[in-house]
Amino acid sequence: MEPLVRTQGLTLHFGGVVAADKIDFELHAGERLAVIGQNGAGKTTFVNICTGFLKPSSGRVFFDGRDITHLPARVIVHRGLARSFQLPQLFLEHTVRQCLEIAAAARMRQLGVFRALSDSVDKHEIDHTLELVGLRDRASLPASSLPEGHRKLLDVAMALMLNPKLLIMDEPTSGVASEDKHTLMATLMGALEERRVTCWFVEHDIDIVNRYATRVAAWIAGRVAADGPPAEVLRNEQVRREILGSA
Ligand SMILES: Nc1ncnc2c1ncn2[C@@H]1O[C@H](COP(=O)(O)OP(=O)(O)OP(=O)(O)O)[C@@H](O)[C@H]1O
Protein backbone atom coordinates (compact mmCIF):
# COMPACT_ATOMS: atom_id res chain seq x y z
CA MET A 1 0.00 0.00 0.00
CA GLU A 2 1.20 3.50 -0.89
CA PRO A 3 2.23 5.32 2.32
CA LEU A 4 0.19 8.37 3.32
CA VAL A 5 3.40 10.37 3.83
CA ARG A 6 6.75 9.63 2.27
CA THR A 7 9.87 11.79 2.40
CA GLN A 8 13.03 11.31 0.40
CA GLY A 9 16.33 12.83 1.54
CA LEU A 10 14.63 15.76 3.25
CA THR A 11 17.26 18.29 4.29
CA LEU A 12 17.19 21.77 5.83
CA HIS A 13 20.01 23.77 7.41
CA PHE A 14 19.63 26.93 9.51
CA GLY A 15 23.09 28.49 9.24
CA GLY A 16 25.37 25.89 10.82
CA VAL A 17 22.49 23.90 12.35
CA VAL A 18 21.35 20.79 10.47
CA ALA A 19 17.66 20.75 11.45
CA ALA A 20 16.75 17.99 8.95
CA ASP A 21 19.46 15.67 7.72
CA LYS A 22 18.51 13.62 4.61
CA ILE A 23 15.37 12.19 6.21
CA ASP A 24 13.72 9.18 4.54
CA PHE A 25 10.46 8.53 6.32
CA GLU A 26 7.12 6.80 5.72
CA LEU A 27 3.80 6.94 7.52
CA HIS A 28 0.91 4.60 6.68
CA ALA A 29 -2.82 5.16 7.05
CA GLY A 30 -4.10 3.97 10.41
CA GLU A 31 -0.83 4.49 12.30
CA ARG A 32 -0.60 6.48 15.53
CA LEU A 33 2.94 7.77 15.50
CA ALA A 34 4.64 9.52 18.42
CA VAL A 35 7.75 11.56 17.61
CA ILE A 36 10.11 12.00 20.56
CA GLY A 37 13.41 13.86 20.91
CA GLN A 38 15.29 16.49 22.90
CA ASN A 39 14.59 20.22 22.48
CA GLY A 40 16.07 21.36 19.19
CA ALA A 41 16.26 17.84 17.67
CA GLY A 42 14.25 18.97 14.63
CA LYS A 43 10.79 17.52 15.38
CA THR A 44 8.89 20.73 14.61
CA THR A 45 11.11 21.51 11.62
CA PHE A 46 10.15 18.16 10.08
CA VAL A 47 6.45 18.85 10.70
CA ASN A 48 6.87 22.32 9.20
CA ILE A 49 8.46 20.93 6.05
CA CYS A 50 5.85 18.18 5.59
CA THR A 51 3.01 20.68 6.00
CA GLY A 52 4.48 23.34 3.69
CA PHE A 53 5.35 25.93 6.38
CA LEU A 54 9.05 25.55 5.56
CA LYS A 55 10.64 24.51 2.27
CA PRO A 56 13.52 22.00 2.34
CA SER A 57 16.87 22.87 0.79
CA SER A 58 16.74 19.42 -0.83
CA GLY A 59 14.59 16.32 -0.84
CA ARG A 60 10.93 15.68 -1.52
CA VAL A 61 7.67 15.14 0.37
CA PHE A 62 4.81 13.00 -0.98
CA PHE A 63 1.33 12.94 0.51
CA ASP A 64 -1.18 10.34 -0.63
CA GLY A 65 1.07 9.48 -3.57
CA ARG A 66 1.50 13.05 -4.85
CA ASP A 67 4.52 15.33 -4.64
CA ILE A 68 3.62 18.25 -2.33
CA THR A 69 7.15 19.58 -1.76
CA HIS A 70 6.56 22.90 -3.45
CA LEU A 71 2.89 23.44 -2.62
CA PRO A 72 1.89 26.23 -0.23
CA ALA A 73 0.61 25.21 3.23
CA ARG A 74 -2.99 26.26 2.48
CA VAL A 75 -3.11 23.93 -0.53
CA ILE A 76 -1.58 21.03 1.40
CA VAL A 77 -4.20 21.36 4.14
CA HIS A 78 -6.95 21.02 1.56
CA ARG A 79 -5.36 17.84 0.22
CA GLY A 80 -6.11 16.31 3.63
CA LEU A 81 -3.00 16.99 5.71
CA ALA A 82 -3.97 19.09 8.73
CA ARG A 83 -1.91 20.12 11.72
CA SER A 84 -2.17 21.67 15.13
CA PHE A 85 0.49 23.88 16.68
CA GLN A 86 2.63 23.90 19.84
CA LEU A 87 0.51 26.96 20.72
CA PRO A 88 -3.08 26.65 19.45
CA GLN A 89 -3.95 29.08 16.64
CA LEU A 90 -7.48 30.09 17.54
CA PHE A 91 -9.75 33.02 16.83
CA LEU A 92 -9.71 34.03 20.48
CA GLU A 93 -12.27 36.82 20.22
CA HIS A 94 -14.83 34.44 18.69
CA THR A 95 -16.95 31.84 20.45
CA VAL A 96 -16.11 28.15 20.31
CA ARG A 97 -18.95 27.57 17.82
CA GLN A 98 -17.85 30.49 15.62
CA CYS A 99 -14.33 29.04 15.46
CA LEU A 100 -15.80 25.85 13.96
CA GLU A 101 -17.99 27.88 11.58
CA ILE A 102 -14.91 29.69 10.32
CA ALA A 103 -13.13 26.35 9.80
CA ALA A 104 -16.17 24.96 7.95
CA ALA A 105 -16.33 28.06 5.77
CA ALA A 106 -12.67 27.56 4.87
CA ARG A 107 -13.56 24.06 3.68
CA MET A 108 -16.40 25.43 1.52
CA ARG A 109 -14.03 27.94 -0.06
CA GLN A 110 -11.77 25.05 -0.92
CA LEU A 111 -14.68 23.55 -2.85
CA GLY A 112 -15.16 26.86 -4.65
CA VAL A 113 -18.44 27.63 -2.89
CA PHE A 114 -18.83 31.17 -1.54
CA ARG A 115 -21.68 31.76 0.85
CA ALA A 116 -22.43 33.81 3.93
CA LEU A 117 -20.76 32.28 6.97
CA SER A 118 -24.04 31.31 8.64
CA ASP A 119 -25.26 29.48 5.50
CA SER A 120 -22.07 27.61 4.79
CA VAL A 121 -22.17 25.30 7.77
CA ASP A 122 -24.08 22.24 8.67
CA LYS A 123 -25.17 22.91 12.26
CA HIS A 124 -25.40 19.21 13.02
CA GLU A 125 -21.88 18.58 11.83
CA ILE A 126 -20.62 21.32 14.15
CA ASP A 127 -22.65 19.97 17.07
CA HIS A 128 -21.32 16.50 16.42
CA THR A 129 -17.72 17.67 16.24
CA LEU A 130 -18.14 19.67 19.47
CA GLU A 131 -19.63 16.59 21.11
CA LEU A 132 -16.74 14.47 19.88
CA VAL A 133 -14.16 16.68 21.63
CA GLY A 134 -16.35 17.29 24.68
CA LEU A 135 -16.88 21.04 24.07
CA ARG A 136 -20.61 21.04 23.31
CA ASP A 137 -21.51 22.76 26.59
CA ARG A 138 -18.90 25.47 25.95
CA ALA A 139 -20.10 26.34 22.43
CA SER A 140 -21.17 29.88 23.27
CA LEU A 141 -18.14 30.82 25.36
CA PRO A 142 -15.36 32.94 23.85
CA ALA A 143 -12.33 30.81 22.89
CA SER A 144 -10.23 33.17 25.03
CA SER A 145 -12.00 31.91 28.16
CA LEU A 146 -10.94 28.28 27.66
CA PRO A 147 -8.12 26.73 29.69
CA GLU A 148 -5.14 25.41 27.72
CA GLY A 149 -6.40 21.79 27.47
CA HIS A 150 -9.72 22.93 26.01
CA ARG A 151 -7.90 25.23 23.59
CA LYS A 152 -6.02 22.18 22.29
CA LEU A 153 -9.33 20.35 21.85
CA LEU A 154 -10.82 23.30 19.99
CA ASP A 155 -7.75 23.53 17.74
CA VAL A 156 -8.19 19.85 16.82
CA ALA A 157 -11.96 20.25 16.36
CA MET A 158 -11.25 23.05 13.86
CA ALA A 159 -8.82 20.79 12.01
CA LEU A 160 -11.44 18.01 11.92
CA MET A 161 -13.88 20.34 10.14
CA LEU A 162 -11.53 20.12 7.15
CA ASN A 163 -12.04 16.32 6.94
CA PRO A 164 -8.32 15.52 7.03
CA LYS A 165 -6.80 12.12 6.28
CA LEU A 166 -3.89 12.90 8.58
CA LEU A 167 -3.59 15.20 11.58
CA ILE A 168 -0.15 16.14 12.85
CA MET A 169 -0.22 17.49 16.41
CA ASP A 170 2.84 19.32 17.73
CA GLU A 171 2.94 18.69 21.49
CA PRO A 172 -0.80 18.33 22.15
CA THR A 173 -0.25 18.03 25.92
CA SER A 174 2.25 20.89 26.40
CA GLY A 175 1.01 23.51 28.84
CA VAL A 176 -1.62 21.11 30.20
CA ALA A 177 -1.49 20.06 33.87
CA SER A 178 -0.11 16.53 34.17
CA GLU A 179 -3.28 15.21 35.83
CA ASP A 180 -5.31 16.40 32.80
CA LYS A 181 -3.00 15.04 30.08
CA HIS A 182 -4.48 11.55 29.90
CA THR A 183 -8.07 12.81 29.71
CA LEU A 184 -7.05 15.20 26.93
CA MET A 185 -5.25 12.48 24.95
CA ALA A 186 -8.06 9.96 25.42
CA THR A 187 -10.54 12.52 24.05
CA LEU A 188 -8.30 13.47 21.13
CA MET A 189 -7.54 9.89 20.17
CA GLY A 190 -11.20 8.87 20.46
CA ALA A 191 -12.22 11.75 18.16
CA LEU A 192 -9.55 10.87 15.58
CA GLU A 193 -10.45 7.20 15.65
CA GLU A 194 -14.13 7.91 15.14
CA ARG A 195 -13.32 10.09 12.11
CA ARG A 196 -10.74 7.56 10.84
CA VAL A 197 -7.97 10.15 10.88
CA THR A 198 -4.36 8.93 10.94
CA CYS A 199 -2.35 10.68 13.62
CA TRP A 200 1.23 11.74 14.23
CA PHE A 201 2.00 13.64 17.41
CA VAL A 202 5.14 15.15 18.89
CA GLU A 203 5.34 14.40 22.61
CA HIS A 204 7.83 14.75 25.47
CA ASP A 205 5.81 12.80 28.07
CA ILE A 206 6.90 9.15 27.74
CA ASP A 207 3.86 7.85 29.68
CA ILE A 208 1.63 9.43 27.05
CA VAL A 209 3.79 8.02 24.24
CA ASN A 210 3.61 4.52 25.72
CA ARG A 211 -0.11 4.66 26.22
CA TYR A 212 -1.30 6.17 22.93
CA ALA A 213 1.23 5.46 20.16
CA THR A 214 1.37 2.36 17.97
CA ARG A 215 4.78 3.44 16.66
CA VAL A 216 7.55 5.72 17.95
CA ALA A 217 10.16 7.61 15.95
CA ALA A 218 13.08 9.10 17.90
CA TRP A 219 14.66 12.25 16.52
CA ILE A 220 18.32 13.05 17.30
CA ALA A 221 20.09 15.99 15.63
CA GLY A 222 17.85 16.19 12.56
CA ARG A 223 17.78 12.43 11.96
CA VAL A 224 15.49 9.52 12.80
CA ALA A 225 17.71 7.57 15.20
CA ALA A 226 15.19 4.81 15.96
CA ASP A 227 11.76 3.94 14.58
CA GLY A 228 9.43 1.05 15.40
CA PRO A 229 7.07 -0.36 18.03
CA PRO A 230 7.05 1.75 21.25
CA ALA A 231 8.51 -0.97 23.50
CA GLU A 232 11.42 -1.52 21.11
CA VAL A 233 12.28 2.16 20.54
CA LEU A 234 11.99 3.06 24.23
CA ARG A 235 14.44 0.23 25.03
CA ASN A 236 16.96 1.36 22.40
CA GLU A 237 20.25 2.21 24.05
CA GLN A 238 20.89 5.47 22.18
CA VAL A 239 17.32 6.61 22.83
CA ARG A 240 17.66 5.83 26.54
CA ARG A 241 20.99 7.64 26.76
CA GLU A 242 20.29 10.71 24.62
CA ILE A 243 16.52 11.25 24.96
CA LEU A 244 15.21 9.54 28.07
CA GLY A 245 18.34 10.17 30.12
CA SER A 246 17.98 6.78 31.77
CA ALA A 247 20.68 4.51 30.34
N1 LIG B 1 13.22 29.47 11.77
C1 LIG B 1 14.38 29.09 12.29
N2 LIG B 1 15.51 29.81 12.11
C2 LIG B 1 16.70 29.39 12.62
N3 LIG B 1 16.87 28.25 13.31
C3 LIG B 1 15.78 27.49 13.52
C4 LIG B 1 14.49 27.86 13.02
N4 LIG B 1 13.60 26.89 13.38
C5 LIG B 1 14.31 25.97 14.06
N5 LIG B 1 15.61 26.32 14.14
C6 LIG B 1 16.69 25.52 14.77
O1 LIG B 1 16.61 24.20 14.24
C7 LIG B 1 16.80 23.22 15.25
C8 LIG B 1 15.59 22.33 15.34
O2 LIG B 1 14.51 23.07 15.90
P1 LIG B 1 13.05 22.49 16.08
O3 LIG B 1 12.18 23.62 16.50
O4 LIG B 1 12.66 21.75 14.87
O5 LIG B 1 13.27 21.48 17.30
P2 LIG B 1 12.21 20.62 18.13
O6 LIG B 1 12.72 19.21 18.10
O7 LIG B 1 10.84 20.87 17.67
O8 LIG B 1 12.42 21.18 19.62
P3 LIG B 1 11.35 21.43 20.83
O9 LIG B 1 11.21 20.09 21.52
O10 LIG B 1 12.05 22.42 21.70
O11 LIG B 1 10.08 21.95 20.26
C9 LIG B 1 17.10 24.01 16.54
O12 LIG B 1 18.50 24.10 16.66
C10 LIG B 1 16.47 25.35 16.28
O13 LIG B 1 17.12 26.37 17.01
Ligand SMILES: [Mg+2]
Ligand atom coordinates in the same frame (compact mmCIF):
# COMPACT_ATOMS: atom_id res chain seq x y z
MG1 LIG C 1 9.15 21.67 18.57
